[in-house]
Amino acid sequence: AHGDSDAVDVLGSAYAATDGDPATAWTAPQRVVQHKTAPTLTLTLPRPTEVTGLRLAPSRSALPVHPTMVAVNLGDGPQIAQLQPDSAQPGRAQTVPLKPRVTDTVTISLLNWEDVIDRNALGFDQLKSPGLAEVAVLGADGNPIAPADAARNRSRKVTVGCDRGPVIAVAGRFVHTTIHTSVGAILDDAPVAAVPCERDPIAL
Secondary structure, eight states: OBOOOSOSSGGGSGGGGGSSOTTSOEEOOGGGTTTTOOOEEEEEEEEEEEEEEEEEEOOSSSOSBOEEEEEEESSSOEEEEEOOOOSSSTTOOEEEEEEEEEEEEEEEEEEEEOOOEEEOTTSOEEEOOBEESEEEEEOTTSSBSSOOOHHHHHTOEEEEOTTTSOEEEETTEEEEEEEEEEHHHHHTTOOOOEEESOOSOOOO
């Protein structure tokens, strides 16, 4: 998933809407609230597949604000859907049936939401932006297409090469480092070692 968000933190970015974790939520940019400009989230599927619907889950908390109307575009024009208020079951996922189409791109626009006022870090009241905790694209069998696999993802290796790893200034030199870890280690807040790319000693 990709789209503009209110925070640079991955837990609030577009990624959060498709990570399989309802505790994280995509939060649309703050700028959309003044004129209720429709923020957009775009999902790219692994391959063209028949899409028959969406399962949308709002945040379990009041923020980001829960959308009340969405437009979904499978490449043949927007399909408008009204979402039911979830006051009885906060965070409850809702299924939006769609006119089926084979596509690899699904665009979701949030058209309307209830105004929620919150106080920002500077002490000013401001309207808060909407968002979604989870989005699942449903196939012809009604099951999610390419859903997030938390167990498989935890074992995935993460490598940051010497050209992008942390750089340490030592004795007037810049020493590049590399990182080798796993998604599971990062999620568990385990220490991550940065290993110097140059193995020769540095004279201080």
